[in-house]
Amino acid sequence: MRPNDSRGSGRRSGRGPRRSSRSRDTSARPPQTPPAKKTFWQKLVSFLRPRPSTPTASTNGAQHTSNGSPRREARPGRKPEAVEVTSPKLYVGNLSYDATESDLCELFKGAGAVRSAEIVTRKYDEKSKGFGFVTMATIDEARRAVTELHDKEFMGRKLVVSGAKTGEREPNYRG
Numbered sequence: 001m002r003p004n005d006s007r008g009s010g011r012r013s014g015r016g017p018r019r020s021s022r023s024r025d026t027s028a029r030p031p032q033t034p035p036a037k038k039t040f041w042q043k044l045v046s047f048l049r050p051r052p053s054t055p056t057a058s059t060n061g062a063q064h065t066s067n068g069s070p071r072r073e074a075r076p077g078r079k080p081e082a083v084e085v086t087s088p089k090l091y092v093g094n095l096s097y098d099a100t101e102s103d104l105c106e107l108f109k110g111a112g113a114v115r116s117a118e119i120v121t122r123k124y125d126e127k128s129k130g131f132g133f134v135t136m137a138t139i140d141e142a143r144r145a146v147t148e149l150h151d152k153e154f155m156g157r158k159l160v161v162s163g164a165k166t167g168e169r170e171p172n173y174r175g
Helices: 038-049 101-108 139-149
Strands: 089-093 114-121 128-136 160-163
Touching: 038 160, 089 139, 101 114, 101 128, 128 139, 139 160
Parallel strands: none
Antiparallel strands: 089 128, 089 160, 114 128
16 A cells, blocks of 8 residues: 555545544435536526426416426316207217228118218318218117117227207397
8 A cells, every 4th residue: 555545544635524434324425516507508598498387376276398388187088968869860979080981871771771971070181080970761760770889889999879969059149
């Protein structure tokens, strides 16, 4: 061992607390290093970056994502309301996105004569929205189709079949 080696010489440099090698605290934290100085560009970016806002009354305590938009919580699945069959037009929900109108016609032919089948699509790319409408020949056939096909597995999904809501709405008079 060399005489200038500070490990075993017992000399102290005068900096920091004196520690004995025998009673060394194993839970001691390593010495903290001062944070690195930010460059001008780092300061500029941190200044311009949107800060997470504190919840206000308008957000009702909603959390925010890193880009500042409110974080959406998963919505509970809602059970479709059963609509009474009052016309031959039926609503068909929870359709596979791969289903075609001819697939619907073939499926509903088992319950009666099908006048038309329509799958609702998005305007801009013509992809299915997952629901559609089937018009049967009579109201009785439409009722039979609801009892036979509601909750039936079709292309990997359980169908929701019910009467279609009519387009008539009660007038909203303000007097």
